[in-house]
Amino acid sequence: MGRITFDRSLYSAEAVEAAAAAYAGFADIALERSGDVVVAVVGVTGGDERTIENSFCNLALQETIVRTRRAASEDDS
Amino acid sequence: MTAGAALPAPSTIAADRLGFFHWGRIAGKILVTTDGGDWVFLSEPEFAQLLAGEITEGHPRFARLQTAGVLREGLDLDALASRLARRVRHVTRGPELHAVTMTRRADDRDAPGAPSDLDAKTAERIVDVALQSTSPAVSFELQADAGEPLLNVDGVRHLVEFARATNKRAAGKTLSLTLVSNLSRMTEETAEWLLANDVAIRTWLDGPAELHDGNRRWTSAGAHADVVRWIAYFERRYRELGRDPKAWQVDARTTTTRGTLAAWREVVDEYVTRGMRSIHLRPLSPLGFDAETWKTIGYTAEEYLAFYERAFGYILELNRRGVHLAEATAATFLGKMLPSGDPAAGDIRSPCPAGTSELAYDVDGRVFPGDEARRVDALGDPFFALGDVRELTIAGIVRHPTVRAIATASLLDAQPMCADCWNKPFCGISPVSSYVRDGDLFGQRPRCFECKEHMAIGRTLFTLLANETDGEAADILQRWTTATRRPS
Amino acid sequence: MALGDKDEPVESRLGFTLGRDHVSLDVDETVYPLEAVYGGCYLFVDRCFVFLFRPRERIVTVRLTSRGPATPAELDALAGEFANELLSQVTRLRLSQATARIREYYTAAALRAAASAPSVDDLLAELDSEELGDDPLEILVPWEEKSGEKDTESK
Numbered sequence: 135m136g137r138i139t140f141d142r143s144l145y146s147a148e149a150v151e152a153a154a155a156a157y158a159g160f161a162d163i164a165l166e167r168s169g170d171v172v173v174a175v176v177g178v179t180g181g182d183e184r185t186i187e188n189s190f191c192n193l194a195l196q197e198t199i200v201r202t203r204r205a206a207s208e209d210d211s
Numbered sequence: 212m213t214a215g216a217a218l219p220a221p222s223t224i225a226a227d228r229l230g231f232f233h234w235g236r237i238a239g240k241i242l243v244t245t246d247g248g249d250w251v252f253l254s255e256p257e258f259a260q261l262l263a264g265e266i267t268e269g270h271p272r273f274a275r276l277q278t279a280g281v282l283r284e285g286l287d288l289d290a291l292a293s294r295l296a297r298r299v300r301h302v303t304r305g306p307e308l309h310a311v312t313m314t315r316r317a318d319d320r321d322a323p324g325a326p327s328d329l330d331a332k333t334a335e336r337i338v339d340v341a342l343q344s345t346s347p348a349v350s351f352e353l354q355a356d357a358g359e360p361l362l363n364v365d366g367v368r369h370l371v372e373f374a375r376a377t378n379k380r381a382a383g384k385t386l387s388l389t390l391v392s393n394l395s396r397m398t399e400e401t402a403e404w405l406l407a408n409d410v411a412i413r414t415w416l417d418g419p420a421e422l423h424d425g426n427r428r429w430t431s432a433g434a435h436a437d438v439v440r441w442i443a444y445f446e447r448r449y450r451e452l453g454r455d456p457k458a459w460q461v462d463a464r465t466t467t468t469r470g471t472l473a474a475w476r477e478v479v480d481e482y483v484t485r486g487m488r489s490i491h492l493r494p495l496s497p498l499g500f501d502a503e504t505w506k507t508i509g510y511t512a513e514e515y516l517a518f519y520e521r522a523f524g525y526i527l528e529l530n531r532r533g534v535h536l537a538e539a540t541a542a543t544f545l546g547k548m549l550p551s552g553d554p555a556a557g558d559i560r561s562p563c564p565a566g567t568s569e570l571a572y573d574v575d576g577r578v579f580p581g582d583e584a585r586r587v588d589a590l591g592d593p594f595f596a597l598g599d600v601r602e603l604t605i606a607g608i609v610r611h612p613t614v615r616a617i618a619t620a621s622l623l624d625a626q627p628m629c630a631d632c633w634n635k636p637f638c639g640i641s642p643v644s645s646y647v648r649d650g651d652l653f654g655q656r657p658r659c660f661e662c663k664e665h666m667a668i669g670r671t672l673f674t675l676l677a678n679e680t681d682g683e684a685a686d687i688l689q690r691w692t693t694a695t696r697r698p699s
Numbered sequence: 700m701a702l703g704d705k706d707e708p709v710e711s712r713l714g715f716t717l718g719r720d721h722v723s724l725d726v727d728e729t730v731y732p733l734e735a736v737y738g739g740c741y742l743f744v745d746r747c748f749v750f751l752f753r754p755r756e757r758i759v760t761v762r763l764t765s766r767g768p769a770t771p772a773e774l775d776a777l778a779g780e781f782a783n784e785l786l787s788q789v790t791r792l793r794l795s796q797a798t799a800r801i802r803e804y805y806t807a808a809a810l811r812a813a814a815s816a817p818s819v820d821d822l823l824a825e826l827d828s829e830e831l832g833d834d835p836l837e838i839l840v841p842w843e844e845k846s847g848e849k850d851t852e853s854k
Contacts, residue, residue: 141751141752141753143753144751144752144753145751188748191748191750192744192749195740195749195750195751198737199737199740202734203625203627203630203737204625207624218724218725218726218727218730218782219782220730221730221731221790224793226793226794227797229794231794231795231798231802232794246805246806247805286801288801288804288805288808289808291805292805292806292808292809293809295809296808296810296813300813302813303810304813627737627738628742631738631791
């Protein structure tokens with residue numbers, strides 16, 4: 135079981151949730167929101183553990199960036 | 212390791228001396244591009260001077276950069292806006308392309324689910340709605356699910372005649388009609404009727420006989436022998452009738468399966484042999500193929516781009532030898548890069564044309580934001596259905612929330628990587644394709660298939676244009692911007 | 700420091716922090732705004748795994764993990780490319796911020812023009828009726844003058 139700590143000043147909680155949902159087929163991911171962080175407890179159920187955990191983190195980052203960018207352009211308009 | 216130990220501090224830029232531009236490194240130079248579609252190649256030192264605000268009157272690059280809108284001094288915002296307006300006019304111009312499915316039949320039997328064919332009344336309503344468009348030009352593409360609209364030849368004739376009569380009586384638009392057919396049911400009588408009624412022909416030609424016929428397991432193409440026979444027939448008749456060869460040529464598309472990748476030379480040679488003046492190389496969409504089939508016929512972006520690079524290089528070499536064959540995907544990009552082109556044409560645009568510039572109609576009268584969206588529905592997902600043509604107006608269609616969602620999702624300015632990309636003024640993404648590949652309208656992820664394809668093509672073209680000593684290549688590419696466009 | 704094949708310590712040539720399959724670099728947010736860091740990260744997520752964490756206030760650590768095996772030199776090169784991209788991203792960000800009003804103006808003007816499709820005569824008539832002194836975005840005011848005005852105002 136991996137524990138991954140996402141700093142909420144760098145990752146959007148909603149983005150981490152979206153990534154967890156996207157990877158539901160490969161891992162059991164439980165999220166704990168606690169103060170300034172979101173902790174993901176990851177139990178990989180299918181595939182290489184390193185790849186799944188890292189890919190999940192990549193998606194969380196991608197989703198954070200897209201959401202941040204979209205929010206910024208909505209503010210501009 | 213603390214900050215500064217490894218990272219150099221960014222140098223300051225004279226931002227208040229600069230307009231807005233994108234940049235990238237191509238062919239050992241810096242390509243600077245603007246939203247208006249202007250582009251300039253600079254050396255690294257010149258680019259540093261630009262950022263430092265040191266390109267002022269008297270500098271050899273000043274005039275070019277000023278005209279392009281890269282410099283703040285003398286920045287003509289209205290001229291820049293005008294150039295950008297040319298690129299986005301399709302958004303408000305009104306739907307121009309109307310793809311009409313004439314039949315769901317694959318042969319003489321009825322298709323499962325009613326109706327099999329587009330009936331006359333629904334066809335007339337489609338024409339009426341299409342001609343409500345504010346676009347000064349309207350084109351109809353008459354097609355079929357399984358590739359042969361001539362299975363409903365009476366319907367084809369009726370729609371063509373009704374469209375011409377209605378347009379002449381009431382709308383006065385520049386009207387064009389294209390039959391998208393695998394030519395399996397073409398007869399001489401039908402061919403002569405199509406010629407007499409100025410209906411253009413588009414078909415599929417995947418390469419020499421073995422390759423083309425081998426692909427037919429997965430495509431809508433007709434038998435190679437039929438296709439080449441009718442291509443020759445129409446080309447001969449166009450010549451006999453004195454038709455302008457730029458406007459009148461059989462348009463053929465390739466379907467690139469895994470089997471095509473190694474046969475790039477043979478595919479191009481086939482098009483040259485048949486006297487075609489353009490070839491449309493494009494990757495296969497996974498739409499309609501199950502995972503097992505996709506393993507057989509699909510490929511990665513890298514594999515496709517290796518094929519494209521070889522085919523493109525060969526096509527260019529042939530052009531240098533005097534063969535007039537344009538590559539249509541490259542021509543679409545060139546249309547946005549070169550002044551001779553039309554930046555608001557083709558399916559690679561931002562915002563994408565689905566719903567605002569292109570519509571599709573199924574045999575039952577349901578309307579979709581383009582034919583790819585219609586095919587998604589035909590495979591069981593009604594996500595993109597806009598409604599029934601009998602209950603809709605064109606104004607209602609273009610304002611539909613789905614059309615707005617597609618336009619928003621396709622706007623490159625709002626995509627994290629696209630907004631900063633040097634290729635942005637020349638590129639476009641399809642949220643419908645993103646939905647097909649990733650299940651998400653906003654699926655434009657870093658370097659997805661479409662992005663890799665567009666970047667590679669853009670890079671290839673700009674590498675040629677960067678070489679100022681190769682005027683021949685520039686002339687060839689310029690010619691392609693008009694070779695694939697039917698004069699309206 | 701990372702361990703090489705012979706268990707000897709391997710140092711990053713460029714001063715980054717090397718692990719067996721990853722390389723990390725600290726970024727000061729006051730020098731490289733988070734938006735620029737995001738821009739760089741977005742371009743690298745297809746090549747490697749990217750993770751961000753905050754070791755202390757104002758600092759973001761970017762950890763780039765290779766997708767497959769990678770030598771220390773390859774990891775160093777990856778981080779070097781990322782650092783170069785960060786520089787580009789900051790430049791883009793500054794340019795974008797400085798030209799926000801310009802972009803808003805020409806985008807809005809372009810959409811209006813696209814919607815109304817005026818004739819050449821209309822455009823010429825518009826130009827003729829324009830008051831030449833009108834420059835709401837102060838595009839034509841030299842920056843030295845603007846700076847001089849500010850200095851004067853602050854005194």
